[in-house]
Amino acid sequence: MKLSNILASVNQVEKSKFINALDRVCNEAMTHDKELAKRVQKLDGQIKNASSGEIVQLFKLVLPYFEKSVKEQLAMLGVQASLLTNIVSRDGNSIARMSWLETLYLKEWGEIDRLSKEINNQFEEEDQQTDYLSEIRRLDIYHACLREAYFNDEAHNRDAKITDDERGILNILASKLDITAEFKNAIEHLVNQIPQNGVMDCLNAMRELGIVFVRRKDHLVFIADEVVAMLNRILGKDLADKHVLRILRTLSDAELSNILKAHDKRIRGIERKDKIKTIIAMGLKSHHMLKEDLCPSDSGLNERKERLKLLIEDLSLDLEKIGTTLDERADLIISCLNNSAEFEFNALSATGFKEMFASLQQHFPELNTMLQTEFEIEDNEALDVDKLRALSITPYDILYVLTNDEVKAVRDSMGLSKRGNPRLMILESFADATDRLIENYAALAQRDLAALKAENIEITEAEIGVKFEEVTKAIFEQLGLEVDEDLRRSINTAKDKVDILLSLSDDDVIIGEAKTCKNGDFAKYSTTSRQVKAYVNRCENAGKRVAQVLIVAPSFSDDFVESAEMDTEVNISLLEARGLKQILDAYKNRRNPKFSAKLFTKGGLLKTDLIAKNI
Known part of the structure; x- marks a missing residue:
């Protein structure tokens, strides 16, 4: 999950540790970084007063200093923090309950402890005649050097530890001796045993450093995609x-x-x-x-x-x-x-992703279990496309969890060509399915089952509302707009569920509502108005500014249009489905199209002919 969306998911108290860590780094760096000093001055010198978007921009600016600070302080926290950092930065662990992270830690600790005992037994059995280049001899050399690096401080009456300089030398030594990561961890455990307990205390210490966010109401731990990338660099991955x-x-x-x-x-x-x-x-x-x-x-x-x-x-x-x-x-x-993440999420629309996931679940009933095992997701977590997207697991990632033979079996059962990359063939087939729905967008909006079936689109009456919402998102994506599924998921509740969120910037959004209507014009203004006003409040409570509410429907009654234009509480734009398809067609037909989401913020019933003409 992106940092901006995590900031929208947690309250001010839960943000405070990250903001305090950022503030400390800024204060230290500003003394010799004029650009950073100017940026902080624009925030009136108070990072705590900054909006979520400004915090994200500041984080990007201060990242080199932040990374250096985190690296130094993680080293001070010791081997337990190093192991826990490795766990929280892995695929699938960016959103997890504290108790699940503790479970993963204990499992990892057990594996390291087992391997370290095996290595120690081999050290004791090692023959002096053992080949100098054998694996056990190379492990023994690394063990001796690591032990010296750790305990040499005691000769000078200092606490035993491995400094950054010593760690750098040890990493080079491990590389030259071909000591892999699993053996490095096991040997360090022999010299400086990793604590088995105190995981929660270590997690809270990492929160103080600004590495993780902890949402207290459900004990969820969040780690931003940007921070995961930073930790991978620190870990040398x-x-x-x-x-x-x-x-x-x-x-x-x-x-x-x-x-x-x-x-x-x-x-x-x-x-x-x-x-x-x-x-x-x-x-x-x-x-x-x-x-x-x-x-x-x-x-x-x-x-x-x-x-x-x-x-x-x-x-x-x-x-x-x-x-x-x-x-x-x-x-x-x-x-x-x-x-590759952004490109891979954009390769399929929200509809295409859901259809592909549902199809793979039919082929492999155990798919959820496979994904939970591969990405270390808690087994009582309900897996759906929204959850996978929040964990930055793309359609490509799912297909690569399957073996080559399993993917070929799916391709063959779908009747796809046997030439080319089978995973790409599967992805393209679901992209084509979305394109067919876009071509019949007006019929979908009008819930015209007969017209859809005439185009060989198999869909039930119950599915039409969800499909219309998802295809509307796909059209916005093809127009180059940012459909923010992570933010939508973080803002939605069981009662208030926004259909679409378009991010204009780190702080500004457009709320989208997709409404189908079978007979006549869409006319339910009072109900729709209550819905969107609740969504506006949800967004504003998450620190987002709502630039516009955009309602998409087949057509609108005169009373609906008039009520929307006269509403003083919220800015509402109305967009007819055929008009949105007209805009998309015009966009695709231009060699260098220019389209801005601000064209949707004019208010009232939008003149799609004029918008299409000026793309």
Whole structure:
């Protein structure tokens, strides 16, 4: 979830720890950063008075200083904070209950403790004649160096700890000795045992640093997408696990074996799924894996470059250039995957995403369990598209949780072409389904089942209202507007449910309502007015300014139009469904279309002919 949406989901008291942490960093940085000082002055020198949008902009500006501060203070909190940071920054853990994070911590602690005991037993059994380059000997060297780095402070009558400088040297040593992340954690546990208890205290300490937000009413912990990216940099991860999985799914069995062999892991008799699981657990740097491990050790430079070129095609990455050197190609793959979320959410409309998820659930009744396991989501959490979107799990991520054989089975059952990337074929099929609904948007608005069935669109009467709302969102997205599902989800309650939220900026929004009507003009003004005014209050309580309320319907009665124009409590614009489709058609037909959401803020019944003409 984005930082701006988390700020809209928590109250002022719950924001305060983050704001205080930001304020401390700003005060320290302003002494030598004039640009930052000017920004704070625009806020009257008080960050606590800033709007959510201003806080987000300030965070972006101060991020290098904030990251440095967090890195230093996490080191002071010790190994427990390091382990907990690794957990909260993982895929699927950006929104979780405190008790679930404690459960994940204890599970992780148990695995580290088990592995550290195994390593210690091997140390005790180690023969002096053991090959110098063997895994146990390399682990022993790293253990000796880490132990010295930790305890050398005691010789100078200081508390034992590993400084940033020492940590940097140890990281280089681990890289040169090929010590993977799981072994690094286990060896550190041998030297400086990670506490098994006190998780909640550590989580609260991280809250003081501004890393996490805690919503007290339901004990939910939030960590912003922007902060997750920052923590991954601090932890030295160049790709999230879900993106590493995506690469590994694309590789052949032989290439998976190459990666394991490069790190002295067993490959004989190991199934493909277990190879993938082992590689992810190793926590390898993706850049090194792509550049060095993917191909056989005797492969030439040109062969390695060509393999990365093919990988770019297999992953269907949209790159303007593919790079000329091996390093460039590896960097481009990593950068593209790290910045893929927005593109991947936009690849399918809200309708398309829901239809794809529902279809996959039919093919795989255990899909929810698979996703909960892969992304460490609490098993009593109801999984739907809104929840997945809030956790930054895209349609692509879901398809890559499925094995290659499972995806091909879905493709074949849908009767799709066997040529090309099967995951892309599935995505495109659901994008096409949304396009057909957009083409028949007016019939959908009028609840004209006969016209829809004549176009081979199978839909029930009960589904029409939801479909109209979702297709309206898809049209707004195709017009280049930001349909903010995270914010909508955070604002909605069981009683008040906004249909559509368009974000104009970090603070300004348009509330959208999609209304179908079977016979005649839409005429229920008093009911609709009460609804939208409740939604306006919800948005304003979340720190958002409502620039306009936009109601979309097949057509409006004269009384409805007059009442909307005379309403003094809220600004309302009315948009007929055929007119919105006319605007979209005009937008698509222009070579360089220019469209602004401000065209929807004129009030009253909008003149769609004029809007379409001026796009």
